[in-house]
Amino acid sequence: MKPSDSLQDFAYEEIKKRIQNGEYAPGTKLNTQEISDSLGISRSPVLAAINRLIALGLVEATPRKGTTVAQLSDTQIRNIIEARQMMELFCVKLCIRNIEYHPSIIKEMETVVQEFETALEAGYPAAAELETKFHTLYISLCGNPQIMKLYESNWSIGTMFYMYSATNLPLDQLKTSFHQHKEILNTLKAKDEAALQKIIEEHMSIVYETLEWYSQAAKH
Structure with missing residues (x-):
């Protein structure tokens, strides 16, 4: 596993955990720079992690609005x-x-x-x-x-x-x-x-x- 892969997994689990425990409530806009700063890593693995969360359905990407935590139906x-x-x-x-x-x-x-x-x-x-x-x-x-x-x-x-x-x-x-x-x-x-x-x-x-x-x- 490349170091970038492990950082991406780390970011993925941490962001998912924050959605799970309510720190990132439904509708919250995800600021990649703030997240990367809080995790102590660069923005690249954070962006990759967010893309995985979009595929999972926990995050939504909207043109001109960025990415937000999804409101699950x-x-x-x-x-x-x-x-x-x-x-x-x-x-x-x-x-x-x-x-x-x-x-x-x-x-x-x-x-x-x-x-x-x-x-x-x-x-x-x-x-x-x-x-x-x-x-x-x-x-x-x-x-x-x-x-x-x-x-x-x-x-x-x-x-x-x-x-x-x-x-x-x-x-x-x-x-x-x-x-x-x-x-x-x-x-x-x-x-x-x-x-x-x-x-x-x-x-x-x-x-x-x-x-x-x-x-x-x-x-x-």
Whole structure:
């Protein structure tokens, strides 16, 4: 990998994270010079990163207006959520099959579950980081790099926190969702395929409820 590639990836992840946690709210104009200064890098990798975010649909480019953070529609968000649910459910059998071969991943997931205990007090950025880490570790257990790539490019977890920050949804309303991670992990370790599918569906139902909240808030 060329140094320029790693800087582009760094800029891409950082800008995406700022959109996710609400620092760059929908409609915010992205000033490439300000972003490059804040990241301590040149404008070239920032421009390349923004082009990737345009392709992902998180940023919009308008002639004579520049680039702004996109206002995702209900349909766009629902499509992302459905794709996420499809991948997480598809991976149930694969993850259970591979669990014995990846004890380090399980250990990392256990650490994340413990850290969720203080996630509510830490705010959006910390909660989003933990949520992303837990589910990414889960998907990595499937052992299929193509699925992993699709999951990450789908902005599967980021969409949820985009909705939270865009509507100022209090994180304490998500206690049930956070506590479900422990149940997901325990069910995975027990290798109970039916129970794991059920808890993932219950976990996703909270995401769909958040979409309804987002839809109502967008109308006001």
